[in-house]
Amino acid sequence: MMCTTDAATTPFLYDEAPDFTARSTHGDISLSAFRGRWVLLFSHPSDFTPVCTSELIAFARQSEKFAALNCQLLALSIDGLYSHLAWLNSIKVNFNIDIPFPLIEDPSMDIARAFGMLPRHSHSSGTVRGTFLIDPEGIIRAISWYPITTGRSVLEHLRQLEAIQLSHNAPFYTPAEWQPGDDMIIPPPRTIEGARARLADTSAPDWYYKTQKGKSHE
Incomplete structure:
Protein backbone atom coordinates (compact mmCIF):
# COMPACT_ATOMS: atom_id res chain seq x y z
CA MET A 1 0.00 0.00 0.00
CA MET A 2 1.27 3.45 -0.88
CA CYS A 3 -0.07 6.87 0.00
CA THR A 4 1.63 9.92 -1.48
CA THR A 5 0.39 12.67 0.87
CA ASP A 6 1.97 13.48 4.25
CA ALA A 7 -0.32 11.83 6.80
CA ALA A 8 0.27 14.76 9.20
CA THR A 9 -1.62 17.05 6.82
CA THR A 10 -5.40 16.82 6.99
CA PRO A 11 -7.04 17.64 3.65
CA PHE A 12 -9.93 20.07 3.62
CA LEU A 13 -12.51 21.27 1.13
CA TYR A 14 -11.00 22.25 -2.24
CA ASP A 15 -7.70 20.51 -1.44
CA GLU A 16 -6.39 17.84 -3.76
CA ALA A 17 -7.38 14.42 -2.46
CA PRO A 18 -4.40 12.34 -1.23
CA ASP A 19 -3.48 9.79 -3.85
CA PHE A 20 -2.95 6.16 -2.88
CA THR A 21 -2.36 2.75 -4.38
CA ALA A 22 -3.83 -0.24 -2.54
CA ARG A 23 -5.30 -3.69 -2.92
CA SER A 24 -9.05 -3.98 -3.27
CA THR A 25 -11.69 -6.56 -4.06
CA HIS A 26 -11.37 -5.41 -7.70
CA GLY A 27 -7.57 -5.74 -7.78
CA ASP A 28 -4.89 -3.12 -7.21
CA ILE A 29 -6.22 0.41 -7.68
CA SER A 30 -5.03 3.98 -7.27
CA LEU A 31 -7.20 7.01 -6.65
CA SER A 32 -5.56 8.97 -9.47
CA ALA A 33 -6.67 6.31 -11.97
CA PHE A 34 -10.20 7.70 -11.63
CA ARG A 35 -9.33 11.21 -12.82
CA GLY A 36 -11.97 12.36 -15.25
CA ARG A 37 -14.72 10.85 -13.10
CA TRP A 38 -16.33 11.91 -9.84
CA VAL A 39 -15.45 9.67 -6.90
CA LEU A 40 -17.34 9.04 -3.67
CA LEU A 41 -14.92 7.49 -1.18
CA PHE A 42 -16.57 6.24 2.01
CA SER A 43 -14.81 4.45 4.85
CA HIS A 44 -15.47 1.87 7.56
CA PRO A 45 -13.63 1.15 10.83
CA SER A 46 -13.81 -2.65 10.36
CA ASP A 47 -15.50 -5.47 8.45
CA PHE A 48 -18.58 -7.42 9.57
CA THR A 49 -20.11 -4.48 11.42
CA PRO A 50 -23.90 -4.14 11.14
CA VAL A 51 -24.14 -0.43 10.30
CA CYS A 52 -21.41 -0.68 7.67
CA THR A 53 -23.02 -3.79 6.20
CA SER A 54 -26.28 -1.89 5.77
CA GLU A 55 -24.38 0.94 4.04
CA LEU A 56 -22.65 -1.34 1.55
CA ILE A 57 -26.04 -2.83 0.67
CA ALA A 58 -27.65 0.61 0.33
CA PHE A 59 -24.86 1.92 -1.90
CA ALA A 60 -24.99 -1.25 -4.01
CA ARG A 61 -28.71 -0.76 -4.59
CA GLN A 62 -28.11 2.80 -5.83
CA SER A 63 -24.84 2.11 -7.67
CA GLU A 64 -26.36 2.44 -11.15
CA LYS A 65 -27.58 5.95 -10.30
CA PHE A 66 -24.06 6.97 -9.24
CA ALA A 67 -22.64 5.43 -12.41
CA ALA A 68 -25.14 7.37 -14.53
CA LEU A 69 -23.77 10.55 -12.92
CA ASN A 70 -20.19 9.55 -13.84
CA CYS A 71 -19.39 8.85 -10.19
CA GLN A 72 -17.23 5.93 -9.05
CA LEU A 73 -18.05 4.48 -5.64
CA LEU A 74 -15.02 3.43 -3.58
CA ALA A 75 -15.42 1.82 -0.16
CA LEU A 76 -12.55 1.52 2.30
CA SER A 77 -12.16 -0.54 5.48
CA ILE A 78 -9.11 -0.93 7.65
CA ASP A 79 -9.25 -4.74 7.54
CA GLY A 80 -7.29 -6.83 5.05
CA LEU A 81 -8.27 -8.08 1.62
CA TYR A 82 -9.21 -11.63 2.66
CA SER A 83 -11.47 -10.32 5.39
CA HIS A 84 -13.08 -8.07 2.76
CA LEU A 85 -13.70 -11.04 0.48
CA ALA A 86 -15.30 -13.00 3.31
CA TRP A 87 -17.48 -10.03 4.26
CA LEU A 88 -18.74 -9.51 0.71
CA ASN A 89 -19.43 -13.23 0.39
CA SER A 90 -21.44 -13.11 3.63
CA ILE A 91 -23.47 -10.20 2.23
CA LYS A 92 -24.14 -12.17 -0.95
CA VAL A 93 -25.18 -15.30 0.95
CA ASN A 94 -27.33 -13.59 3.58
CA PHE A 95 -28.77 -10.61 1.67
CA ASN A 96 -28.45 -11.77 -1.95
CA ILE A 97 -26.63 -8.55 -2.85
CA ASP A 98 -23.47 -8.28 -4.96
CA ILE A 99 -21.26 -5.29 -4.11
CA PRO A 100 -20.33 -3.92 -7.55
CA PHE A 101 -17.68 -1.40 -6.46
CA PRO A 102 -14.20 -1.89 -4.97
CA LEU A 103 -13.69 -2.38 -1.24
CA ILE A 104 -10.16 -1.17 -0.43
CA GLU A 105 -7.97 -2.57 2.34
CA ASP A 106 -6.14 -0.27 4.76
CA PRO A 107 -4.65 -2.44 7.54
CA SER A 108 -1.87 0.09 8.23
CA MET A 109 -4.51 2.86 8.38
CA ASP A 110 -2.23 5.01 6.20
CA ILE A 111 -5.09 6.00 3.88
CA ALA A 112 -7.34 6.81 6.83
CA ARG A 113 -4.63 9.02 8.33
CA ALA A 114 -3.92 10.73 5.00
CA PHE A 115 -7.59 11.71 4.78
CA GLY A 116 -7.61 12.98 8.37
CA MET A 117 -9.97 10.33 9.69
CA LEU A 118 -7.96 9.57 12.82
CA PRO A 119 -5.14 11.14 14.81
CA ARG A 120 -1.66 10.45 13.50
CA HIS A 121 -0.68 8.06 16.30
CA SER A 122 -4.12 6.57 16.97
CA HIS A 123 -4.41 2.80 17.40
CA SER A 124 -8.23 2.76 17.19
CA SER A 125 -10.15 2.84 13.93
CA GLY A 126 -13.43 4.03 15.46
CA THR A 127 -13.32 7.42 13.69
CA VAL A 128 -12.74 5.96 10.22
CA ARG A 129 -16.26 6.97 9.18
CA GLY A 130 -15.65 9.71 6.64
CA THR A 131 -17.15 10.31 3.20
CA PHE A 132 -15.31 12.34 0.56
CA LEU A 133 -16.75 13.56 -2.74
CA ILE A 134 -13.90 14.15 -5.19
CA ASP A 135 -14.34 15.90 -8.53
CA PRO A 136 -12.86 14.82 -11.90
CA GLU A 137 -9.76 16.96 -11.28
CA GLY A 138 -9.07 15.18 -7.99
CA ILE A 139 -10.29 18.03 -5.76
CA ILE A 140 -12.31 17.34 -2.60
CA ARG A 141 -15.72 18.99 -2.97
CA ALA A 142 -17.57 17.68 0.10
CA ILE A 143 -16.70 15.92 3.37
CA SER A 144 -19.09 14.20 5.76
CA TRP A 145 -18.44 12.47 9.11
CA TYR A 146 -20.60 9.83 10.77
CA PRO A 147 -20.41 8.14 14.18
CA ILE A 148 -20.24 4.35 14.23
CA THR A 149 -23.82 4.20 15.53
CA THR A 150 -25.42 6.05 12.61
CA GLY A 151 -25.80 4.89 9.03
CA ARG A 152 -25.24 7.21 6.10
CA SER A 153 -28.09 8.42 3.88
CA VAL A 154 -27.22 7.19 0.39
CA LEU A 155 -30.02 9.29 -1.11
CA GLU A 156 -28.53 12.41 0.49
CA HIS A 157 -25.15 11.60 -1.08
CA LEU A 158 -26.89 11.28 -4.45
CA ARG A 159 -28.66 14.61 -3.93
CA GLN A 160 -25.42 16.27 -2.85
CA LEU A 161 -23.58 14.88 -5.87
CA GLU A 162 -26.17 16.25 -8.29
CA ALA A 163 -26.24 19.64 -6.53
CA ILE A 164 -22.46 20.00 -6.62
CA GLN A 165 -22.29 18.82 -10.23
CA LEU A 166 -24.87 21.47 -11.16
CA SER A 167 -22.77 24.25 -9.62
CA HIS A 168 -19.61 22.72 -11.11
CA ASN A 169 -21.01 22.90 -14.63
Whole structure:
Protein backbone atom coordinates (compact mmCIF):
# COMPACT_ATOMS: atom_id res chain seq x y z
CA MET A 1 0.00 0.00 0.00
CA MET A 2 1.27 3.45 -0.88
CA CYS A 3 -0.07 6.87 0.00
CA THR A 4 1.63 9.92 -1.48
CA THR A 5 0.39 12.67 0.87
CA ASP A 6 1.97 13.48 4.25
CA ALA A 7 -0.32 11.83 6.80
CA ALA A 8 0.27 14.76 9.20
CA THR A 9 -1.62 17.05 6.82
CA THR A 10 -5.40 16.82 6.99
CA PRO A 11 -7.04 17.64 3.65
CA PHE A 12 -9.93 20.07 3.62
CA LEU A 13 -12.51 21.27 1.13
CA TYR A 14 -11.00 22.25 -2.24
CA ASP A 15 -7.70 20.51 -1.44
CA GLU A 16 -6.39 17.84 -3.76
CA ALA A 17 -7.38 14.42 -2.46
CA PRO A 18 -4.40 12.34 -1.23
CA ASP A 19 -3.48 9.79 -3.85
CA PHE A 20 -2.95 6.16 -2.88
CA THR A 21 -2.36 2.75 -4.38
CA ALA A 22 -3.83 -0.24 -2.54
CA ARG A 23 -5.30 -3.69 -2.92
CA SER A 24 -9.05 -3.98 -3.27
CA THR A 25 -11.69 -6.56 -4.06
CA HIS A 26 -11.37 -5.41 -7.70
CA GLY A 27 -7.57 -5.74 -7.78
CA ASP A 28 -4.89 -3.12 -7.21
CA ILE A 29 -6.22 0.41 -7.68
CA SER A 30 -5.03 3.98 -7.27
CA LEU A 31 -7.20 7.01 -6.65
CA SER A 32 -5.56 8.97 -9.47
CA ALA A 33 -6.67 6.31 -11.97
CA PHE A 34 -10.20 7.70 -11.63
CA ARG A 35 -9.33 11.21 -12.82
CA GLY A 36 -11.97 12.36 -15.25
CA ARG A 37 -14.72 10.85 -13.10
CA TRP A 38 -16.33 11.91 -9.84
CA VAL A 39 -15.45 9.67 -6.90
CA LEU A 40 -17.34 9.04 -3.67
CA LEU A 41 -14.92 7.49 -1.18
CA PHE A 42 -16.57 6.24 2.01
CA SER A 43 -14.81 4.45 4.85
CA HIS A 44 -15.47 1.87 7.56
CA PRO A 45 -13.63 1.15 10.83
CA SER A 46 -13.81 -2.65 10.36
CA ASP A 47 -15.50 -5.47 8.45
CA PHE A 48 -18.58 -7.42 9.57
CA THR A 49 -20.11 -4.48 11.42
CA PRO A 50 -23.90 -4.14 11.14
CA VAL A 51 -24.14 -0.43 10.30
CA CYS A 52 -21.41 -0.68 7.67
CA THR A 53 -23.02 -3.79 6.20
CA SER A 54 -26.28 -1.89 5.77
CA GLU A 55 -24.38 0.94 4.04
CA LEU A 56 -22.65 -1.34 1.55
CA ILE A 57 -26.04 -2.83 0.67
CA ALA A 58 -27.65 0.61 0.33
CA PHE A 59 -24.86 1.92 -1.90
CA ALA A 60 -24.99 -1.25 -4.01
CA ARG A 61 -28.71 -0.76 -4.59
CA GLN A 62 -28.11 2.80 -5.83
CA SER A 63 -24.84 2.11 -7.67
CA GLU A 64 -26.36 2.44 -11.15
CA LYS A 65 -27.58 5.95 -10.30
CA PHE A 66 -24.06 6.97 -9.24
CA ALA A 67 -22.64 5.43 -12.41
CA ALA A 68 -25.14 7.37 -14.53
CA LEU A 69 -23.77 10.55 -12.92
CA ASN A 70 -20.19 9.55 -13.84
CA CYS A 71 -19.39 8.85 -10.19
CA GLN A 72 -17.23 5.93 -9.05
CA LEU A 73 -18.05 4.48 -5.64
CA LEU A 74 -15.02 3.43 -3.58
CA ALA A 75 -15.42 1.82 -0.16
CA LEU A 76 -12.55 1.52 2.30
CA SER A 77 -12.16 -0.54 5.48
CA ILE A 78 -9.11 -0.93 7.65
CA ASP A 79 -9.25 -4.74 7.54
CA GLY A 80 -7.29 -6.83 5.05
CA LEU A 81 -8.27 -8.08 1.62
CA TYR A 82 -9.21 -11.63 2.66
CA SER A 83 -11.47 -10.32 5.39
CA HIS A 84 -13.08 -8.07 2.76
CA LEU A 85 -13.70 -11.04 0.48
CA ALA A 86 -15.30 -13.00 3.31
CA TRP A 87 -17.48 -10.03 4.26
CA LEU A 88 -18.74 -9.51 0.71
CA ASN A 89 -19.43 -13.23 0.39
CA SER A 90 -21.44 -13.11 3.63
CA ILE A 91 -23.47 -10.20 2.23
CA LYS A 92 -24.14 -12.17 -0.95
CA VAL A 93 -25.18 -15.30 0.95
CA ASN A 94 -27.33 -13.59 3.58
CA PHE A 95 -28.77 -10.61 1.67
CA ASN A 96 -28.45 -11.77 -1.95
CA ILE A 97 -26.63 -8.55 -2.85
CA ASP A 98 -23.47 -8.28 -4.96
CA ILE A 99 -21.26 -5.29 -4.11
CA PRO A 100 -20.33 -3.92 -7.55
CA PHE A 101 -17.68 -1.40 -6.46
CA PRO A 102 -14.20 -1.89 -4.97
CA LEU A 103 -13.69 -2.38 -1.24
CA ILE A 104 -10.16 -1.17 -0.43
CA GLU A 105 -7.97 -2.57 2.34
CA ASP A 106 -6.14 -0.27 4.76
CA PRO A 107 -4.65 -2.44 7.54
CA SER A 108 -1.87 0.09 8.23
CA MET A 109 -4.51 2.86 8.38
CA ASP A 110 -2.23 5.01 6.20
CA ILE A 111 -5.09 6.00 3.88
CA ALA A 112 -7.34 6.81 6.83
CA ARG A 113 -4.63 9.02 8.33
CA ALA A 114 -3.92 10.73 5.00
CA PHE A 115 -7.59 11.71 4.78
CA GLY A 116 -7.61 12.98 8.37
CA MET A 117 -9.97 10.33 9.69
CA LEU A 118 -7.96 9.57 12.82
CA PRO A 119 -5.14 11.14 14.81
CA ARG A 120 -1.66 10.45 13.50
CA HIS A 121 -0.68 8.06 16.30
CA SER A 122 -4.12 6.57 16.97
CA HIS A 123 -4.41 2.80 17.40
CA SER A 124 -8.23 2.76 17.19
CA SER A 125 -10.15 2.84 13.93
CA GLY A 126 -13.43 4.03 15.46
CA THR A 127 -13.32 7.42 13.69
CA VAL A 128 -12.74 5.96 10.22
CA ARG A 129 -16.26 6.97 9.18
CA GLY A 130 -15.65 9.71 6.64
CA THR A 131 -17.15 10.31 3.20
CA PHE A 132 -15.31 12.34 0.56
CA LEU A 133 -16.75 13.56 -2.74
CA ILE A 134 -13.90 14.15 -5.19
CA ASP A 135 -14.34 15.90 -8.53
CA PRO A 136 -12.86 14.82 -11.90
CA GLU A 137 -9.76 16.96 -11.28
CA GLY A 138 -9.07 15.18 -7.99
CA ILE A 139 -10.29 18.03 -5.76
CA ILE A 140 -12.31 17.34 -2.60
CA ARG A 141 -15.72 18.99 -2.97
CA ALA A 142 -17.57 17.68 0.10
CA ILE A 143 -16.70 15.92 3.37
CA SER A 144 -19.09 14.20 5.76
CA TRP A 145 -18.44 12.47 9.11
CA TYR A 146 -20.60 9.83 10.77
CA PRO A 147 -20.41 8.14 14.18
CA ILE A 148 -20.24 4.35 14.23
CA THR A 149 -23.82 4.20 15.53
CA THR A 150 -25.42 6.05 12.61
CA GLY A 151 -25.80 4.89 9.03
CA ARG A 152 -25.24 7.21 6.10
CA SER A 153 -28.09 8.42 3.88
CA VAL A 154 -27.22 7.19 0.39
CA LEU A 155 -30.02 9.29 -1.11
CA GLU A 156 -28.53 12.41 0.49
CA HIS A 157 -25.15 11.60 -1.08
CA LEU A 158 -26.89 11.28 -4.45
CA ARG A 159 -28.66 14.61 -3.93
CA GLN A 160 -25.42 16.27 -2.85
CA LEU A 161 -23.58 14.88 -5.87
CA GLU A 162 -26.17 16.25 -8.29
CA ALA A 163 -26.24 19.64 -6.53
CA ILE A 164 -22.46 20.00 -6.62
CA GLN A 165 -22.29 18.82 -10.23
CA LEU A 166 -24.87 21.47 -11.16
CA SER A 167 -22.77 24.25 -9.62
CA HIS A 168 -19.61 22.72 -11.11
CA ASN A 169 -21.01 22.90 -14.63
CA ALA A 170 -23.09 26.09 -14.53
CA PRO A 171 -23.17 29.39 -12.58
CA PHE A 172 -25.90 28.39 -10.15
CA TYR A 173 -26.25 27.62 -6.45
CA THR A 174 -28.77 25.24 -4.90
CA PRO A 175 -31.02 26.19 -1.96
CA ALA A 176 -31.79 24.15 1.13
CA GLU A 177 -33.61 20.89 0.45
CA TRP A 178 -32.93 21.24 -3.30
CA GLN A 179 -33.85 18.30 -5.49
CA PRO A 180 -33.14 17.87 -9.22
CA GLY A 181 -35.66 19.96 -11.13
CA ASP A 182 -36.18 22.48 -8.31
CA ASP A 183 -35.48 26.18 -8.72
CA MET A 184 -31.82 27.21 -8.66
CA ILE A 185 -30.29 30.30 -7.05
CA ILE A 186 -28.59 32.85 -9.30
CA PRO A 187 -25.42 34.01 -7.48
CA PRO A 188 -25.81 37.50 -5.96
CA PRO A 189 -24.20 40.49 -7.69
CA ARG A 190 -20.76 41.57 -6.60
CA THR A 191 -20.88 45.24 -7.57
CA ILE A 192 -23.09 48.15 -6.52
CA GLU A 193 -24.29 48.48 -10.10
CA GLY A 194 -25.32 44.83 -10.12
CA ALA A 195 -27.09 45.20 -6.78
CA ARG A 196 -29.04 48.24 -8.04
CA ALA A 197 -30.04 46.38 -11.19
CA ARG A 198 -31.23 43.49 -9.07
CA LEU A 199 -33.24 45.88 -6.85
CA ALA A 200 -35.11 46.98 -9.95
CA ASP A 201 -36.04 43.36 -10.70
CA THR A 202 -39.50 42.91 -9.20
CA SER A 203 -39.35 39.13 -9.67
CA ALA A 204 -36.74 38.82 -6.89
CA PRO A 205 -37.67 39.21 -3.20
CA ASP A 206 -34.50 41.28 -2.69
CA TRP A 207 -31.25 42.07 -4.50
CA TYR A 208 -29.31 39.15 -3.02
CA TYR A 209 -31.87 36.39 -3.65
CA LYS A 210 -33.07 35.49 -7.14
CA THR A 211 -33.95 32.06 -8.48
CA GLN A 212 -34.27 30.46 -11.88
CA LYS A 213 -36.47 27.53 -12.77
CA GLY A 214 -34.60 24.26 -12.86
CA LYS A 215 -34.88 21.50 -15.41
CA SER A 216 -36.25 18.09 -14.55
CA HIS A 217 -34.51 14.95 -15.76
CA GLU A 218 -35.74 13.73 -19.11
